[in-house]
Amino acid sequence: MRGYAGKFLEIDLSSRNIKDTKFSDEVLRDYIGGRGLATKILWDRLGRKWETVDPLGPENILLVLTGPFTGYFPGTKVCVSGKSPQSNGVIGSTVAGEFGVDLKCAGYDGLIITGNAEKPCYIFTCDSQVEIKDASPIWGKKARETLRFLVRKSIAEIKDIRPSHGEVKEPSVLYIGPAGENKTRVAAVVAKYAHGAGYGGYGGVMGAKNLKAIVAKGFGPVPDPYDKEKVIDLAQRFSERNFKMERFRRWGTGGGGYFFGAETSSEPVRNWQSEWHNKESYRKEEFDKYWVKKYWGDFGCPTTCLKLAVLKTGRFRGAICDNPDYELEAYLGTNLGIFTPEENIYLSYVSNELGLCGIQGGAVLGLAAELYEKGILTKKDLDGIELEWANVEAFAALAEKVAFRKGIGDILAEGVYRAAIKLGEIKGANLLKYAVHEKGVAIGAHGVRSGEDFISQNIAYACSVQGGDHTSSASLPIDQGGELSSIMADSAVFCIFAAFGIEDNEKISFYEAITGWKLTKKEWYKEKALRILHLQRALLLLGGPDAKWRPKLDDDNPPRFWEPLPSGPYKGKTLDRKKFEEARLEYFEAAGWNENGVPKAETLRKLGLEDVEAKLKDVALIK
């Protein structure tokens, strides 16, 4: 087995039991790591009782997994997963940073965290020395303070472990803010200040486990690949292609804040009421004033597309953020009617400090603002907050309420889908039409109504096993890119922004050189990726306990996506119901699902998933 450290660290927070866990070569060959392996572990351990497992209860399992690409592929991420409190299925949620490398250098391919701690704690691992430590000094603390405390304390502790080492380089840290602690469904698992695994809501899962952070330090090498020369050669060739991505390196995704509004009409504006704007104040050049002039990235990254922004003066002095970043520009900007970089950077900073996911948290602020605009939510409901569009201070105040579940924040903390239901019950109205989500996951800031975005297909979200996750959108034909390719990125675990221009075949060559295991493109698309997709689909349909998705009926776009675009060059454009239904059926068939999108018994058998077939029969999804 090459490319793997060879063992996983399993920690039960209830019993404080710590042990090593291994997986067979067969399991690793089929499920790779990251998202694929997470799905397999969750199915094996929780599948039979999936509908009853509360994602925010002690039964859920939190997974933090690397993949065989971690460390050697240029551009490093780690995959966070578990039963998602947003979709009630499994989402592979990745976050960049050095964490995955530190973990592998410590000798582990990943962490499997079960149970829940009695008191706030964090996990500290320095090579094989693993401890569950008291987090009470930082419980309730925001990002900066949490990180400062953990970095300082951990460096001192590593110095104790290796007293003659010399200067100790800080460990890697994954942590949650108050939004996670308070078990909101819109909380991210955070690295550094502004890197988050947001989709899925795993910040809340950590909070439910009373787990504030995971600290990892590894002194060993990244495990050797099978064919090192080939790996290094390929990595260098991939890097050189990314070095040439001049515009993307210069602006990152941050050129999008203007572009996706003005050019492609696919940017959420005022809770998706429109997807077009041409605000000059939001041009990418306007963000330059706040940019710390350097390219910013994580371990091994050739692209370094991140941009650090700092507000040095003015009323928001002190804000630091990785802005401009497109999703934040949209969800904490245009979608709230905010069109100035300074306010956008400030609100992004507030959201990061609270440990909110910029997308999920931003989406729920947008929902609340539209309900306020329509007079459904009143100033009184909002404890005196006047939630006018563009009122950045009001949004900051409401974000705080969400993260701490104060007042109306307690309902909004449930995310757009659940909040719309709860508020609808209170107000006696159907408010779901204002909730732009797919399977409980607020949709990434790439609308499909204009058809001009790079995510353009009408089934992109409706058919995705990760719901609104724009990094895992479905597309036809099923065996070219789309979700099955996202499964590769999230399972081998690498960053898609460091993989520009790298063909599937090259990724597969890299996989073979790392692991020494053979793989063909056909095997990937027709078998391995499909198997993972089926497991994810099955668990998504099992759902529960609080939400269950009806096959086909809920495999639909949110109501708002059926409204015609009200403005801009694509005014009047919307999705065509008939075309959508045809595409959906085609996708279901291509995946091997029946006309309702339920995996067929014969496909499951072909993929060796007889146990899934039995389970789906048990719950009468398969007749």
Add this chain to the structure above:
Amino acid sequence: MLCSKLCGMSRDERVWIKRNYGNCSGCRRCEIACSLYHEGKIWPEASKIRIFMIVPGVEIPHLCFQCEDYPCVEACPTGALSVNGKTGAVNVDVAKCTACGQCIEACPGNVPHLHPEGNYIVICDLCDGKPKCVKACQEGRWNTLMLIPREKEVSYRTLAKTPVELTHEVARQILGEETAKEVID
């Protein structure tokens, strides 16, 4: 050339790695290049250049400054350290090193560190005059590490600072005085 003649400076063939801290992307491709060259593996902790990130966004590449008076060499009780006549780098004789740590104590920048597995010290050897870290940093056009001729009259020792000292300096520069205080202290 002309300039150095005019101001009366002389130079030898030795090189020096100039660091523009404010530019560092944190890509750590220098750590990768260094450890691949010297260890044949990606091994951040064994790399002779290390990126410190006490504050995210303030990444500090830390490696030997080749002080003109080499306090580390002076301090070593076993004679494990010597100055490479060609490059000016500090060479470590790993067989002689007892990992006593006196060179770390003596270094104004606390640069040397123990090899994570072997019982000896790690110090940049300038890759025999062709630094791999600089190449990695240059090919990605981050312009943080640059190779310049070593000037006889420059005091490199005054540039040798600890990761914490450098973090303070660079944080002030890129975040502003007040914010730097808030994030570090």
